[in-house]
Amino acid sequence: MTEKKNFAQMPDERGYFGDYGGQVVPPFLKEVMDQINTAYEEIRKTDDFQNELAMLYADYVGRPSPIYYARRLSEKLGGAQIYLKREDLNHTGAHKINHCLGEALLAKYMGKTKVLAETGAGQHGVALATACALVDIPCEIYMGQVDIEKEAPNVTKMKILGCNIVPVTQGAATLKEAVDSAFEAYLQDPENMFYAIGSVVGPHPFPKMVRDFQSVVGTEARAQFMERLNKLPDHVAACVGGGSNAIGIFSAFLDDDVNLVGVEPAGEGLDKPGRHAATLTLGKPGVLHGMETYVISDEDGEAGQVQSVASGLDYPGIGPQHSYLKDIGRVDYQNATDVECLEAFMTLSRTEGIIPALESSHAVAWAMRVAPTLAKDQHILVNLSGRGDKDVDYVAERLGL
Numbered sequence: 001m002t003e004k005k006n007f008a009q010m011p012d013e014r015g016y017f018g019d020y021g022g023q024v025v026p027p028f029l030k031e032v033m034d035q036i037n038t039a040y041e042e043i044r045k046t047d048d049f050q051n052e053l054a055m056l057y058a059d060y061v062g063r064p065s066p067i068y069y070a071r072r073l074s075e076k077l078g079g080a081q082i083y084l085k086r087e088d089l090n091h092t093g094a095h096k097i098n099h100c101l102g103e104a105l106l107a108k109y110m111g112k113t114k115v116l117a118e119t120g121a122g123q124h125g126v127a128l129a130t131a132c133a134l135v136d137i138p139c140e141i142y143m144g145q146v147d148i149e150k151e152a153p154n155v156t157k158m159k160i161l162g163c164n165i166v167p168v169t170q171g172a173a174t175l176k177e178a179v180d181s182a183f184e185a186y187l188q189d190p191e192n193m194f195y196a197i198g199s200v201v202g203p204h205p206f207p208k209m210v211r212d213f214q215s216v217v218g219t220e221a222r223a224q225f226m227e228r229l230n231k232l233p234d235h236v237a238a239c240v241g242g243g244s245n246a247i248g249i250f251s252a253f254l255d256d257d258v259n260l261v262g263v264e265p266a267g268e269g270l271d272k273p274g275r276h277a278a279t280l281t282l283g284k285p286g287v288l289h290g291m292e293t294y295v296i297s298d299e300d301g302e303a304g305q306v307q308s309v310a311s312g313l314d315y316p317g318i319g320p321q322h323s324y325l326k327d328i329g330r331v332d333y334q335n336a337t338d339v340e341c342l343e344a345f346m347t348l349s350r351t352e353g354i355i356p357a358l359e360s361s362h363a364v365a366w367a368m369r370v371a372p373t374l375a376k377d378q379h380i381l382v383n384l385s386g387r388g389d390k391d392v393d394y395v396a397e398r399l400g401l
């Protein structure tokens, strides 16, 4: 890096990270987004909000999550030393609870009467339903009928947690239709409802807010690494869907001389259009879900088809801050295929006794690929964004276990 950037002050007041982000929404919705931004900037500075969030992170989520030296995996690979940031140990099993608690709490402080969102595989839905039960605010989750049938355990969890599930039957009845329906419902009464976006995507201020809530991951990891090894990691890797767990851990290292690597899902291969979700590798700047960012689109300029073995990475866009970090070359965006991901899933399970989420397995796959090429005194920190309990049946069936 030749030029020093002031990353901490990003985005600008219009919500831009360089050319990306902003609020590509109708004027009345821009007004609502601006209200949320103003409220967020006020509330986040209060001791009440900060103390309550800190208490919940500690006593409810179980933070700080440890960093763990994966000795057996490192020895097996015979190169760099691999450490894992254990977001899989959080209550509800992934990093998503960090921003869902922040958003639910913000909605409550703003006096909103209902939180709503869409969910695909149900991970965001479960984390949000959990946060809303705790914070005591009604929660409504829109989910495609096809996904409802596929993801029965998560649907049951959301019901138990007291959330209202709205089945969406239009079109293909999966995530895209769920987004459309949830958004339509939100537009009926944006003054009283809060749309809790599930990653660092959407119109300003969501990419900023969700990043701020996830930055606890990087802040902890940086201090833990310094304390344990008296140096910073040489490489920090995270999987990238919308990009919240990645920006969460990267944010603490942006100003350091640390190689940051975002790992996108290459699905069945980068040469198979519609069968991967490598947005930054193969997409182009465009507009999606109220933001300017890299997008995978079809011939008509609509969001294109994407696929990954990890449903949480299956998104044709990406958080605008990642688009910016790619263009300036601060983060290196790599990718891993479904096959590499499954191999990493099994290897981590059998060398360390840790079953990772298929999403997180992409970052593990990258570490497994490069560790053997690096010297033994190099350190790789992998954000293990979630646990794989949700994926075991699928993997067993796919691998014939």
Ligand SMILES: *Cc1c(COP(=O)(O)O)cnc(C)c1O
Residues within 6 Å of the ligand: 094, 095, 096, 123, 198, 199, 200, 239, 240, 241, 242, 243, 244, 245, 246, 312, 313, 357, 359, 360, 385, 386, 387
């Ligand atoms: C949802 C999910 C992701 C992808 O979301 P990001 O916003 O890219 O972090 C990654 N890992 C796990 C475990 C998830 O549940």
